[in-house]
Each structure stands twice: as structure tokens, then as C-alpha cells.
Amino acid sequence: MSSTKIFLKSSDDKTFEIDETAARASETLKNIIDGGCLDGVIPLPNVSSNILPKVIEYCKKHGGDNGSSKKIANGGVDKDKEILPDYDEEEDKREKVRVDELKKWEEEYMDFDQQVLYDLMLAANYLHIKGLLDLTVEKAASMIRGRTPDQIRENFNINSDFTPEEEEEMILIEDEWDDEWAFD
């Protein structure tokens, strides 16, 4: 079953291959697979060919798992492990190694520019890959947290609809708040 291949077609008509187990990391793909529509290729009109390989890479890493770190990286390394009972200390160590390894992987995986970040977020949203959506949203939040309102408007293409007086007032409120938290 794990060797079943699925074909995904990007918005710009390029076809990519993915293992069924990996594809199941996406709720959307899982539903399509379980719905029995496997003949041929699954078209993904919202995901372009420069983003799709990135999505597939994530799914491969998290294949057959819905984001809980427990099962991650279990594949192939020690499948007998589940039969062994109560080796807690050893299991803890292995768990820690797994989590560390996954963190390192995520760090490398998430090393890309903003353009990719937002496209990947959209793809994760569309394909319902919760783990990937969380990762990208966290990263976006960490990127914008220190910005000024002007930079935010630029970033999200928003025009301020406050009058200059209103804006002045808002800044005063914010300053007050800042003073109160001056020791942050």
C-alpha cells in the first residue's frame, strides 16, 4: 500500500509524483484518495510548480501522520520498537532525538524568502495540511511582529482609512500602553 503512487498536477500543468502515505498528510488529498478518484492525476489549480515540490517534501517528512511529533521519523528506523514494552528511558531518549531532528529539519525547510512563505501558506490552507499551515503562520507572525503600521500597510496592501487626527490619537494610546510596559 505504501508504494502506491499518486500524481499531482500543478497550476502550470506540471506533474509530480508522491507516495500515497505521504499524500495522506493532506486532508484534502486524503479525502480524494479515500473517495476513490485515483484514476489518473489530481489537478491542483491553486498550487504552482515552484511550490508543489516544497509541499511534497513536507508531506514526505510527515507522511501518514497528522502533525504529532510522536510518530514522526518512525519510518524505517526501528519498526520493532512498538512491540517492546515500557522501555521508558530509552524511548524518551529516542523521542528527544526525534524531536530535535525534526526541529532541525523544520529550520532548514523553512529557510526561504517571503514570496515562498505566503504561497506555501496558501497551499497548506488549500490542501489542509495543518502542521505546515501552523509552521508558515508562526513564521509570518514572527516576521511582522516588530514592524511599524506603515510597513504592515505596505505588506498587506492596505490603505489607512483613518484621518490624520484619528491616527494621532491612536498613536497616543499606543504610547501610553508602551509607557506602562516600559520594562518589557
Add this chain to the structure above:
Amino acid sequence: MANQKSCRSRRRIASDLPQELVMEILVKLPVKSLVRFKCVSKDWFTTISDPLFAEAQLQQVKPVYGLICQQSLEPVSYKCGVFTLGDREGGGDGNSCGFWRVLDMLAAYKLSYCEPKAVNGVLHWMTYIEQEERTEVDGYVLLMDIASEEFRVIRSPVPPTSWFFVLEMKGSLCLYSPVSYDQVDLWVLYDPVKQAWKKQFSISLISESRRHEKFWFYPIAVVENPSPLIIFLCNLKEELIFYNLDTGEFEREHKGLCLSSMNAVHVNSLIRC
């Protein structure tokens, strides 16, 4: 001008995000950023001001907070602050960094060494003022409303000693005030507004003092089980002693008594803005 191009391309990308994803991002932001972003647009103002949004944001925050009152003697300074561990506001992973936010405190009051007690959302410390020209000192209870972070003081019914303790009894503040080595008065603040105290109990510690000759013990709580009991902790022996306020006798043990520690938790959230 070199920036302009990157700005333009940035503008294009994030603006493609549907409202639901923008919300997902906003909800992950620290309060400090959100307050700043209220003026981005009326839409954002409405979103961030929405109580439901504040609720959702609060769910995301999992910092450890503590409230610490501290005074130093050389030079004399007073600081009461909210101490924050692992707060996302602080940047970094915040595992070990802490932050002080100093609250206005009534600086003339010195804190006594007993721990504060929380009664009905108000923290109470024993404090006193030293008068230079006088030998006696005036005792006060310093109150801090945890929600509003406001301080006030009320006068203690008796001059302070170093063995003062504040306790809670049936929802009221109770002052444990030693009058001699083996005699203690319990004062209950029955009307906090009028600052009216009443001496409710007078306790003799003689029998216990003898038994614990080389140790000292101090009150940690008043509970009802079902008769009112003062629980004392005997230092060093790590032993609990119970004083039954109904019978006026010390008791060795109480079965079925459930003790839990009390914590006042403060979380930084939009709800108070």
C-alpha cells in the same frame, strides 16, 4: 530607492492572503504588536478590538507570570513588578529571560517578611512605616487589587511586630498578631471599606512552644474541616500543627484535609486594553 522594488513585490504577496489567514497570523502576535497595529486601518482596528479576537489571542499565550514585591535597603528603593518568564513579548525563545514591569507602589511603606495573602482577588502584605523621630512604628496592610493593579493601604489595628502574618479566614483578611512569646491575637477585617477590625480570637501557644522548644512554627492558613483550624508549619521538623479555634486546642493530625497552594495568575492580554 533600491528598497522600492522589494517593497512592491512584498506588497503583492501578502495582500493575496484571504482574511482568514490574516486572522491566523494576527492571533499569533504578541499584545504589544497588536496594540501598535490597531491603527493600520479601521478593519484591523475592529478586528483587534473584538472581544472574540482577544479571547482567541489569549488562548495562544502561555507564559508563566509572577508578581513580586521587592525592597532593597541600600539605597532604599521599592519595586513591585510583574515578572514574566517565557513570554513571547520578550523576543527570543524566552526560556530563561524575565521581564519587570514596575508598578506604582507606595514607596514609604516597608514590607514585612511574611508572604502576601490573596483574599478575593486582592493581595495583602504586612507593611509598616518607620518614623525617624519616634521609636514606635505604624503598622499597615498594603493591598493590591490584582485586576486593576491599584495599591492602597489600611491601618493595622495594632502596632506591627516582626511576627505578623496575614491570613485568610472565611473570605476575610485576618491578622495574626503575636502579643507576647506565647500569646497571639487574631484580628479579622470584617469591613474593608470602613477599615473596621475585630479581635476574634486570642490563642495561647504555651503547650506547643514547650513541645517545639528549639523550633519555631508559623501559621500558613486557616481552613474549615469542619471546625476552623489554623494550620501551622513547624520549620525544620517539616511538620504541620493544627489549632482548633472552636476547642482552643492543638491537634496532631487531620485526616481528609486537602491542602493546595494558592497562586495569583496574571496573563498579558488584550482584554484589559
